[in-house]
Amino acid sequence: KRKVIIDTDPGIDDAAAMAIMLFSEQVEVPLITTVTGNVSLDKTTYNALRLLPLFGKEVPVAKGADHPLLREPVDASDVHGETGMDGYDFPEPNEDLLLNETAVEAMYRVIMESDEPITLMPIGPMTNVALLLREHPDVKENIQEIVSMGGSTSRGNIGIYSEFNYHVDPEAAKIVYESGLPITMAGLNIGDKALLYIEDLEKLQKANPVGDMLYHIFLRYRSGDGKVGLRIYDAYAAGYILNPEMYTTQKTFVGIETKGEFTSGASAADLGNSLGRTHNANVLVDVDGEGFKEWFVNSIKNLILN
Ligand code: BDR
Numbered sequence: 001k002r003k004v005i006i007d008t009d010p011g012i013d014d015a016a017a018m019a020i021m022l023f024s025e026q027v028e029v030p031l032i033t034t035v036t037g038n039v040s041l042d043k044t045t046y047n048a049l050r051l052l053p054l055f056g057k058e059v060p061v062a063k064g065a066d067h068p069l070l071r072e073p074v075d076a077s078d079v080h081g082e083t084g085m086d087g088y089d090f091p092e093p094n095e096d097l098l099l100n101e102t103a104v105e106a107m108y109r110v111i112m113e114s115d116e117p118i119t120l121m122p123i124g125p126m127t128n129v130a131l132l133l134r135e136h137p138d139v140k141e142n143i144q145e146i147v148s149m150g151g152s153t154s155r156g157n158i159g160i161y162s163e164f165n166y167h168v169d170p171e172a173a174k175i176v177y178e179s180g181l182p183i184t185m186a187g188l189n190i191g192d193k194a195l196l197y198i199e200d201l202e203k204l205q206k207a208n209p210v211g212d213m214l215y216h217i218f219l220r221y222r223s224g225d226g227k228v229g230l231r232i233y234d235a236y237a238a239g240y241i242l243n244p245e246m247y248t249t250q251k252t253f254v255g256i257e258t259k260g261e262f263t264s265g266a267s268a269a270d271l272g273n274s275l276g277r278t279h280n281a282n283v284l285v286d287v288d289g290e291g292f293k294e295w296f297v298n299s300i301k302n303l304i305l306n
């Protein structure tokens with residue numbers, strides 16, 4: 001089984017991505033690391049620890065960076081709620097799953113101890129991953145791929161061209177994109193093509209307690225009524241790991257803007273190769289939206305709760 005470390009800031013769409021990954025038979029998740037992003041580090045860690053008992057899963061959790069590399073944190077509680085996962089009455093967190101190690105220490109240990117290369121799935125700002133690569137460059141030898149939710153080939157969602165995760169910590173994203181590791185960019189542009197509507201959410205609600213939880217938090221996500229289609233960004237990254245056939249990809253040079261006056265954190269994805277640079281990323285440029293929706297809803301419907 002492919003081993004995937006989830007680096008996350010739950011986060012409503014993070015919760016969906018975690019559910020999809022943790023119940024998949026195709027992958028094993030040996031570690032979850034948390035980061036400051038949508039809400040503070042304490043809240044994202046608390047959220048990870050209360051999703052796990054609901055899923056009936058015992059995956060170790062390590063706490064990561066409490067602020068971006070060089071900048072002040074930027075909050076997204078307007079999108080995800082004060083708690084980061086508003087809308088559902090969660091069980092108590094399972095504090096026993098919290099490791100004494102930091103995210104960087106735990107990632108380094110798990111990656112170096114693994115017999116096979118590990119995939120990283122950062123679905124928050126990439127601060128932890130950047131710190132890992134900077135402090136332990138030898139870790140690269142045992143990383144298969146980084147599948148990152150972030151960036152965009154078109155518009156942004158926090159700046160004109162900047163997406164939240166890369167905008168919050170552009171220096172971290174830059175380190176990762178310049179690392180030489182295989183990186184897949186699952187950006188905002190995919191969200192426009194695979195929207196979830198109220199009828200999809202209702203299918204989730206009827207399915208099982210995990211689907212019911214997702215239904216309730218999705219209703220609090222942005223518009224709040226499911227009438228405007230929901231873009232469940234982090235789940236598109238999970239979809240690429242588990243079912244890549246749904247996507248069209250393009251090998252592309254991606255530069256991360258750290259200095260732009262209006263473009264901080266923008267992912268300059270050179271799809272037309274105007275710079276003539278060698279590609280450093282595999283960019284998701286399109287998705288079979290209906291296929292994704294069906295796959296996502298069915299994955300939740302068919303998950304086996306112990
Ligand atoms: C990304 O930002 C966060 O709000 C979401 O969880 C997702 O990871 C989308 O821009």
Ligand code: CA
Binds near residue numbers: 014
């Ligand atoms: Ca996220």
